[in-house]
């Protein structure tokens with residue numbers, strides 16, 4: 150099996166290489182990025198591989214993991230799969246296309262089997278939330294879901310992390326922090342503005358949580374509201390989530406349910422200082438869930454806090470898990486080499 154990464158030099162591309170190395174069984178890896186990275190060398194499995202310019206035609210790979218942004222995927226993904234491969238796309242280009250499955254394997258893996266060459270990987274904030282919320286929905290029925298996020302700068306890619314580090318240095322040396330990637334200076338600040346504002350006053354990032362939760366869980370009757378906030382950390386998104394349930398649940402029942410749910414690590418012993426944090430969740434495959442408690446607003450409802458590495462579960466890991474799922478189910482097509 151051949152695997153290709155488009156966007157190999159980016160923040161998600163870097164993580165894709167790490168995850169591939171630790172998980173998927175395959176024979177050969179092709180790396181692509183923009184013309185400015187062509188010829189650069191990246192190490193994979195102890196070998197140096199050369200980054201090539203992203204093709205505008207078929208890619209000779211069974212699985213094409215795309216993380217070069219929505220405009221690149223939109224323009225080229227259909228061409229890449231002319232070689233018979235499947236694109237697993239990290240961008241938002243195809244997520245709302247009814248013909249394209251939007252997949253978190255722990256929640257709706259089987260949806261991947263109905264693909265027509267393109268499978269969408271969800272928004273990172275949504276992927277992390279649904280790993281914890283979907284099992285609760287299956288058992289107790291989620292009626293309403295209120296989410297407040299604490300999103301790391303790497304959500305805006307490598308340049309987001311660079312801006313945090315550089316502008317923090319500027320500010321600590323007595324200068325005035327500036328901003329290009331974020332709407333305001335990010336050091337020592339929090340910014341309730343991720344992606345563009347929509348007509349309803351929510352941002353696009355917030356609306357993605359609504360749209361994508363509905364599509365992945367397969368239930369658009371869940372009322373979802375999100376406030377998405379950028380914070381000055383490097384990686385891992387955290388979310389405070391309040392759930393109103395159809396059938397009341399106790400915190401103990403939720404703790405027990407999540408302890409046996411795939412992709413979740415229950416980290417919930419506040420007295421011992423144990424709860425989800427970017428510090429402990431970064432680099433982890435599982436989403437940490439804790440601060441599980443009875444809601445003071447919704448009778449029988451639940452409050453919880455999650456931290457999930459968005460470069461992993463929100464992007465690279467989830468994409469590789471989809472590829473693994475297709476491989477396990479024998480759902481990768483026999484392909485002519487192009």
Ligand SMILES: NC(=O)C1=CN([C@@H]2O[C@H](COP(=O)(O)OP(=O)(O)OC[C@H]3O[C@@H](n4cnc5c(N)ncnc54)[C@H](OP(=O)(O)O)[C@@H]3O)[C@@H](O)[C@H]2O)C=CC1
Nearest residue numbers: 156158159160161182183186216217218240273304306307
């Ligand atoms: N960061 C995150 O937390 C998440 C990101 N995503 C999505 O993944 C995608 C990539 O994000 P991220 O890795 O953070 O971004 P980065 O900016 O860190 O990396 C972008 C990558 O795309 C490549 N690229 C840019 N323009 C082109 C082009 N015209 N042709 C070919 N390759 C190109 C870059 O190559 P070069 O180095 O040569 O410029 C680089 O490899 C985006 O769609 C993003 O929305 C999804 C979930 C989470």
Ligand SMILES: N[C@@H](CC(=O)OP(=O)(O)O)C(=O)O
Nearest residue numbers: 239240241272273300304305
């Ligand atoms: N928007 C997210 C990261 C991201 O790239 O999301 P999406 O794949 O939905 O564009 C963030 O900034 O934290």
